[in-house]
Amino acid sequence: MATSTTAATAPAGSGREPGGPDVDARTRARVQKKREAEHLRTLTLGPGRKGRAAAYTVVAVLAALWALPMAWAVLSSFKSEADVSAAPLQFWPEGGWTADAYRSVLAAGDIPLWIWNSVLVSTLVTVITVTISALAAYAFSRQKFRGRRWLFVLTIAALMVPPQILIVPLFDQMIALRLSDTLLGVALPQVVMPLMVIVMKNFFDQIPVELEEAARLDGASDFRVFYSVVLPLSRSILTAVSIFVFISAWNNFLWPFIVTNSPEIMTIPVGLGTVKNAYGVQYASEMASAMIGALPLLIVFMLFQRHIIRGFATSGMGGQ
Amino acid sequence: MTTTTNSPASTPRPPAAAGTGLAPRRRPGKQPAPSRTGYWFLAPYLFFFALFLVWPILYGLWMSLTNRSLVNDESSFAGLSNYSEALTDPQMWSSLGNTLFFTVISSVPLILVSFAMAYLVYTGLRGQWLWRLTFFAPFLLPVSVVTAIWAFLFTNDFGLINGLLDRFGINQVGWLSDDQVAMWSIALVTLWWTVGFNFLLYLSALQNIPDHLYEAAQLDGAGTWRRLFSITLPMMKSTTGLIILLQALASLKVFDQIFLLTAGGPNGATRSILQYIYDAGFTGYRLGYASATSYIFFALIVLVSLVQMWFAKRKDS
Numbered sequence: 001m002a003t004s005t006t007a008a009t010a011p012a013g014s015g016r017e018p019g020g021p022d023v024d025a026r027t028r029a030r031v032q033k034k035r036e037a038e039h040l041r042t043l044t045l046g047p048g049r050k051g052r053a054a055a056y057t058v059v060a061v062l063a064a065l066w067a068l069p070m071a072w073a074v075l076s077s078f079k080s081e082a083d084v085s086a087a088p089l090q091f092w093p094e095g096g097w098t099a100d101a102y103r104s105v106l107a108a109g110d111i112p113l114w115i116w117n118s119v120l121v122s123t124l125v126t127v128i129t130v131t132i133s134a135l136a137a138y139a140f141s142r143q144k145f146r147g148r149r150w151l152f153v154l155t156i157a158a159l160m161v162p163p164q165i166l167i168v169p170l171f172d173q174m175i176a177l178r179l180s181d182t183l184l185g186v187a188l189p190q191v192v193m194p195l196m197v198i199v200m201k202n203f204f205d206q207i208p209v210e211l212e213e214a215a216r217l218d219g220a221s222d223f224r225v226f227y228s229v230v231l232p233l234s235r236s237i238l239t240a241v242s243i244f245v246f247i248s249a250w251n252n253f254l255w256p257f258i259v260t261n262s263p264e265i266m267t268i269p270v271g272l273g274t275v276k277n278a279y280g281v282q283y284a285s286e287m288a289s290a291m292i293g294a295l296p297l298l299i300v301f302m303l304f305q306r307h308i309i310r311g312f313a314t315s316g317m318g319g320q
Numbered sequence: 321m322t323t324t325t326n327s328p329a330s331t332p333r334p335p336a337a338a339g340t341g342l343a344p345r346r347r348p349g350k351q352p353a354p355s356r357t358g359y360w361f362l363a364p365y366l367f368f369f370a371l372f373l374v375w376p377i378l379y380g381l382w383m384s385l386t387n388r389s390l391v392n393d394e395s396s397f398a399g400l401s402n403y404s405e406a407l408t409d410p411q412m413w414s415s416l417g418n419t420l421f422f423t424v425i426s427s428v429p430l431i432l433v434s435f436a437m438a439y440l441v442y443t444g445l446r447g448q449w450l451w452r453l454t455f456f457a458p459f460l461l462p463v464s465v466v467t468a469i470w471a472f473l474f475t476n477d478f479g480l481i482n483g484l485l486d487r488f489g490i491n492q493v494g495w496l497s498d499d500q501v502a503m504w505s506i507a508l509v510t511l512w513w514t515v516g517f518n519f520l521l522y523l524s525a526l527q528n529i530p531d532h533l534y535e536a537a538q539l540d541g542a543g544t545w546r547r548l549f550s551i552t553l554p555m556m557k558s559t560t561g562l563i564i565l566l567q568a569l570a571s572l573k574v575f576d577q578i579f580l581l582t583a584g585g586p587n588g589a590t591r592s593i594l595q596y597i598y599d600a601g602f603t604g605y606r607l608g609y610a611s612a613t614s615y616i617f618f619a620l621i622v623l624v625s626l627v628q629m630w631f632a633k634r635k636d637s
Contacts (some may be wrong), residue, residue: 037444040442040443041444043535044439044544044547044548045443045544046543046544051544052445055443055445059451062436062440063455066454066455066512069458069469069470070457072469073468073472084478085478087477087483087486088478088483088487089480089484089487131364132368135361135362135364135365136362136364136365139361139362140362143357144358145358145359151362151366160622160625161373161377161618162617162618162621164573164614165380165615165617165618166372166377166614167598168380168601168610168611168614169377169380170372170376172383173379188368188372191368192373221357223360250462251460251462251463253464254575254576254594258602269463270464272468273463273467274464286471286472287472289468290464290468291465293462294460294465298457298461301456301457301460305453309452309456309520312520313523313524
């Protein structure tokens, strides 16, 4: 529906707007995109209505099934505890809708702190990982030094090491380094991500080397070339990798769970998962906490949907 | 900012940072002499790589040969006894079996459903934004949010699923408390939670299929099903290979959602190998034994990766 209105208004609007050519180009691009989508629909589903109707039905059923758990959780979080745990099931709560669960969960106080901890940890992990991986990837891609091949093979081999098998020795190591139960202890062991080095190396390999040589002729140092020539050309991959790393760190459970002990140090997945209130299970509050815990990344996703999707597709495939 | 970070790199000949101390051999006639700034670029990565990957691997290997415990500092060399104990413990084998069972029953639907979703969205149905959001959003939820939602859905009497069964006069199911059902429930939760990742990988691969292949097939009179089976699916072969590998490795590493939903119960029916390691190390305080089991698991992961690589190579040639 929304698409059909834009199609109808856009051409009319483009004639009136002062910024003529720009808007015109955008409209043309949109029309072009639509035509391509229609073309693809015909190619894959056939020209008739039958194929399309079937496809819409299946996709709608799948989407409904996938939305249902979340929708039910949202509804339940706005019911009173009595209505949530009433049997038989109540779809419309007898006691009416209420935000009590949110009030009590936020008053209990730990969730905002956990979110803050997650923000700190994920930001730190992202900054360090992206920095050290980009530098290393550039070295592997462009620079000549002894042991380059060997070190890169080591990085590829490291892809096979599941981080989970390292938790026992790492835990011992963190105690020795006096980092256990600290935010640094949560963050630092997460910064080694060989996959990100490989993804970025694959990207750097495809940048034409002439640009760098020109800068070098002007007397720029290796680091200068990297910083002022290569990085600006790599914005797309840096965004992709940053998003991937940030979300992985945000949702990491096992390591933060192992290394933290005090509730003030926990990240959101650990706090929500392990700290229970003293009154037994109260599902309305549980759902309210879950919704608050889900919110930050969902908001980020709404804002940067395109980037996130591209980020996961490129990083997930190893940058191919 | 630039001045501070710039200084080490602009130093013409820094001492070898990565500790190799080898002088670069000059090759006359080729480009400018290989500079050693490469080590400076690598140094920060290598530092963390050595500290948080190489060292724990070696240290864990050493620990696995001792009877180191979490509660007292003394530890003595134990040879391979941890390994022989693990390999003869029926509980280790049953948690390994659970893990493999989970891997099969989760991977198959995760691949089929994600492909179906990706294909439907790829065909250019209207409402792209909505479909992508719905299929991918659960992947962005922290695991404890996922398990909170599903523990509630699975509850007796007032849980959504059992509540609905009750309404239609069907007996309620102990989704997480019946040892015949629990692992299937975990697989269902995992499907809902993580299908979005495979969905994205498939979608981006599908979008790389050139239109002219379909156009040619259309001219040859191939119907839409025929086009799906003779063009789309064959074009997805290598992507599917990659997704199977990534999925199998991810499923073998299952821990979080099981730990939070059933903690391995009922009667150990959902205990995965990683939970066995966790229990040995952090509930039983036997770090040495937990390390040995970690290495057995590591061997399994390496084996799966190598088998997959071998298959991929054979297909190429």
